[in-house]
Amino acid sequence: MLAGRFITIEGIDGAGKSTQVERVAARWRAAGLEVVRTREPGGTPLAESLRELVLHRTMDTLTETLLVFAARRDHLREVVEPALARGAVVLCDRFTDATFAYQGGGRGFDLTVLAQLEHWVQQGRQPDLTFWFDLAPEIAARRRAAARAPDRFESEDIAFFTAVRQGYALRFGAAPRRVARIDAECTPEAVAAQIDAALEARGW
Numbered sequence: 001m002l003a004g005r006f007i008t009i010e011g012i013d014g015a016g017k018s019t020q021v022e023r024v025a026a027r028w029r030a031a032g033l034e035v036v037r038t039r040e041p042g043g044t045p046l047a048e049s050l051r052e053l054v055l056h057r058t059m060d061t062l063t064e065t066l067l068v069f070a071a072r073r074d075h076l077r078e079v080v081e082p083a084l085a086r087g088a089v090v091l092c093d094r095f096t097d098a099t100f101a102y103q104g105g106g107r108g109f110d111l112t113v114l115a116q117l118e119h120w121v122q123q124g125r126q127p128d129l130t131f132w133f134d135l136a137p138e139i140a141a142r143r144r145a146a147a148r149a150p151d152r153f154e155s156e157d158i159a160f161f162t163a164v165r166q167g168y169a170l171r172f173g174a175a176p177r178r179v180a181r182i183d184a185e186c187t188p189e190a191v192a193a194q195i196d197a198a199l200e201a202r203g204w
């Protein structure tokens with residue numbers, strides 16, 4: 001049974017997350033479940049406004065961190081918690097693992113402070129399952145360059161995305177049962193097959 005499940009999708013920019021998410025949502029909708037597709041930073045009018053600032057305005061890392069957590073607080077209260085309470089499947093493009101990877105790994109922000117903010121903002125809420133789309137930063141950069149104009153994060157260099165990837169690896173090393181690592185270097189069809197296998201392994 002999937003009701004009231006919180007599922008997040010993580011990985012560096014260009015990993016192929018957006019390409020897969022609708023197919024996952026469709027699988028559960030076809031089974032008659034309510035699926036709430038959402039994203040961070042964002043997912044509410046206030047959090048989408050904060051997203052615009054975080055993605056496009058210059059700021060220091062503490063400000064950036066506080067804005068992503070402020071957006072998260074609003075998103076949790078207005079969208080995620082109510083959806084889980086009524087038994088929906090919440091499928092969220094990025095969550096707090098991204099803060100540990102980008103602000104912690106990429107920017108070098110203090111992980112202890114991130115953990116404190118996580119506690120204050122989430123009050124214990126964690127995803128039930130996280131897909132980690134993992135691939136070499138060089139490959140992700142080539143995909144992005146072919147696909148779209150870069151934002152503040154996507155303009156960063158390979159060293160930054162290598163540190164972000166290490167940030168994810170560190171974070172997920174501490175929560176192996178929550179995380180399904182997906183080899184994101186293969187074809188979209190092969191990625192989809194890995195997702196299905198991870199869900200089937202959980203009986204979902």
Ligand SMILES: Nc1ncnc2c1ncn2[C@@H]1O[C@H](COP(=O)(O)OP(=O)(O)O)[C@@H](O)[C@H]1O
Nearest residue numbers: 013014015016017018019143147186187188191
């Ligand atoms: N498995 C894949 N192999 C090759 N290219 C891919 C794959 N998945 C997605 N792409 C392409 O790479 C680009 C980035 O994919 P996207 O899904 O937007 O990544 P993300 O949401 O993780 O940033 C898009 O042009 C997309 O068509």
Ligand SMILES: Cc1cn([C@H]2C[C@H](O)[C@@H](COP(=O)(O)OP(=O)(O)O)O2)c(=O)[nH]c1=O
Nearest residue numbers: 013040041068094095098099102103153154
């Ligand atoms: C949730 C979150 C995202 N981010 C960054 C990662 C991404 O580069 C960016 C937005 O993510 P994303 O929605 O994946 O961008 P796109 O629409 O281009 O696919 O925000 C953080 O730095 N910290 C966070 O806590």
